[in-house]
Amino acid sequence: MSAFSGGFSWLADGAHWHGEDGFPHRIAQHLGYTALTVAIAAVIAIPLGLWIGHTGRLRGVAIALTGALRALPTLGLLTLVVIWRGIGLTPPIVALVVLAIPPLLAGAYAGLEAVDRATIDAARAIGMTEWQVLGKVEIPLAMPLILGGLRAAVLQVVATATVAAYIGLGGLGRYVMDGLSVRDYPQMVAGSLVIVVLALVLDGLFAVTQRAFSPQR
Amino acid sequence: MRWFLDNLPEIRGLAWRHLWLSVIPVVLGFVIALPIGYAAKRWRLGGSTLVSIASVVYTIPSIALLVIIPGVLGTSFLDPSNVIVVLTLYAVAVMVRSAADGFGSVSEAVVDAARASGYSAWQRVLQVELPLAGPVLLAGVRVVSVSTVSLATISPLIGVSNLGSLFTQGFQRYFATEIIIGVVCVVVLALLLDLVWVLLGRAAMPWLRVRTTR
Numbered sequence: 001m002s003a004f005s006g007g008f009s010w011l012a013d014g015a016h017w018h019g020e021d022g023f024p025h026r027i028a029q030h031l032g033y034t035a036l037t038v039a040i041a042a043v044i045a046i047p048l049g050l051w052i053g054h055t056g057r058l059r060g061v062a063i064a065l066t067g068a069l070r071a072l073p074t075l076g077l078l079t080l081v082v083i084w085r086g087i088g089l090t091p092p093i094v095a096l097v098v099l100a101i102p103p104l105l106a107g108a109y110a111g112l113e114a115v116d117r118a119t120i121d122a123a124r125a126i127g128m129t130e131w132q133v134l135g136k137v138e139i140p141l142a143m144p145l146i147l148g149g150l151r152a153a154v155l156q157v158v159a160t161a162t163v164a165a166y167i168g169l170g171g172l173g174r175y176v177m178d179g180l181s182v183r184d185y186p187q188m189v190a191g192s193l194v195i196v197v198l199a200l201v202l203d204g205l206f207a208v209t210q211r212a213f214s215p216q217r
Numbered sequence: 218m219r220w221f222l223d224n225l226p227e228i229r230g231l232a233w234r235h236l237w238l239s240v241i242p243v244v245l246g247f248v249i250a251l252p253i254g255y256a257a258k259r260w261r262l263g264g265s266t267l268v269s270i271a272s273v274v275y276t277i278p279s280i281a282l283l284v285i286i287p288g289v290l291g292t293s294f295l296d297p298s299n300v301i302v303v304l305t306l307y308a309v310a311v312m313v314r315s316a317a318d319g320f321g322s323v324s325e326a327v328v329d330a331a332r333a334s335g336y337s338a339w340q341r342v343l344q345v346e347l348p349l350a351g352p353v354l355l356a357g358v359r360v361v362s363v364s365t366v367s368l369a370t371i372s373p374l375i376g377v378s379n380l381g382s383l384f385t386q387g388f389q390r391y392f393a394t395e396i397i398i399g400v401v402c403v404v405v406l407a408l409l410l411d412l413v414w415v416l417l418g419r420a421a422m423p424w425l426r427v428r429t430t431r
Contacts, residue, residue: 070363071407073370075381076400079388083396155276162278166374176281180374185288192281199276 007189016190021174023194029170030198033161037093038154041100046146049108053142054134062109066102074099074160082167092164099160100153107149111142143213151206158199172198220394228383232402234297235379239366239410241301246308246365247358253309254316255342268317274310279303279368283375300372307368308361315357319350352425355418359411366407370399380406 010016017023052062074095081091115138123137139146165173175191178184221228257267286292286299323346331345370381383399386392419425 067359067363067411068404070360071367071404073367073381073384073400073403075370075374076384076396076403079384080393080396080400082388083391083393155272159276159278162280173278173280176278176284180280180284185284188281188284192278192285195278195281196273196276200273203272203276 004189006186007193010186010190011193026170026172026174027194027198030158030161030172030195033089033092033096033164033171034154034157036089037096037157037161038100038104038150040093041097041104041153042150044097045101045104046108049105049149050112050134050139052105053109053112054130054138056113059109062105066106069098069102072098074163075166078163078167087167087169089169091167092161092169095163096157096161100157103149103152103156105149107146107152108142111145111149112138114145115141144210147206147210147213151203151210154202154206155199158202159195162195221398228380228398228402231378231380231382232406235366235369235381235403235406236410238297238300238369238372238377238379239304239362239406242304242308243358243362243365243410245301245305246312246361247354249305250309250312250316251347251354253313254318255320255346257313257317258320268314271310271313274306279307279371280374282306283372295376297372297377299375300369300377304365304369308365311361311364312357315353315360316350319353319357320346322353323349348422351418351422355414355422358414358418362410362414363407366403366410370403 011023019025049062052058077095077098078091081094085091119141120133120137123133128136161171162173162176164171165177172191172195175194176188179186179188179191253267253271257265282303283299286302287294287296290299290302292299327349328341328346331341336345369379370384372379373382373385380399380402383395383402387395387399
């Protein structure tokens, strides 16, 4: 367990809490990558998932697609995009977007599928248009599952955004990668602990939000 | 394609190692997660705690865990068993939720009926609840298997070679072909392993076939 005590004293060292290499700056970068990734993935996956869930079309394709995307290794995508587009923000964002799409897509279409058919038929029967059915009935009822997908995507991206440091970018992965290259355990442990705490805080925020959006509670 | 054929023996060796580094954690993860998932269903309060502990494990960055584990276990840094332990932890983390859902999907009335017809506790779990939870468990194993094969590719970062070595080598040489072949091999391996689980599931749960044909 000495690995952990070393990590804690690394964390407690005030020198690691300011400047370019300090925790606040690295946490901000890490959250920035996460927010950008999840926003891009959500713009792609959520409308697609809602369309699949609403029309019931291409469901088999969606399941196959999410399975195939899950199989794509992040490290492979990252290195490949670096060779194509050079070092920059694009490679890690592309690799992480691919990671975030499956849970978001699955949350959206599974959420709509879970809505009771009778409720949707009732909405149509009282004269709602398709858009109203989607916007006023299906999406609100599916909200807990959609948020569940978002929660899973955010947690996965926060944990995996570490790889951005493999190609020399910032974020909390820096401590892990820098520590790895010089076998500095305390630094790696400290970086990992901060990522875990960050993930826990985000998870807690999502739990509260999800509860707020659950109907009849 | 030329490069692939020229390096076929090496790639085959890496794929083989990759397969073992993935299959062992998936199987271990399944075996370990089953009792935890069952406990999560039986004792609700403790159960939800177990499930949330499991999801915390999943948030630990894999590279960090790969480096911390040798320090905790006292194994050598380059020992492949570190990779197996780490991947098993992730597999358990994901599988516990599926196992809890799977056992949770078994109707209480069926469990009571089994009890009433004289099944002992063990018989009830093994012969009634486990088979009925089967489809959900299989779905969980498939998700775990695909993500484990994909996650295993990071092990070359700590010096344990497998198909992921094609990424790190390709990156160092700035050679895209090698990385593309690596990605294709990983996806193919994940799909083949997935097929194995589907076939095993079909063999173990023949009654599902009857339902799907009609």
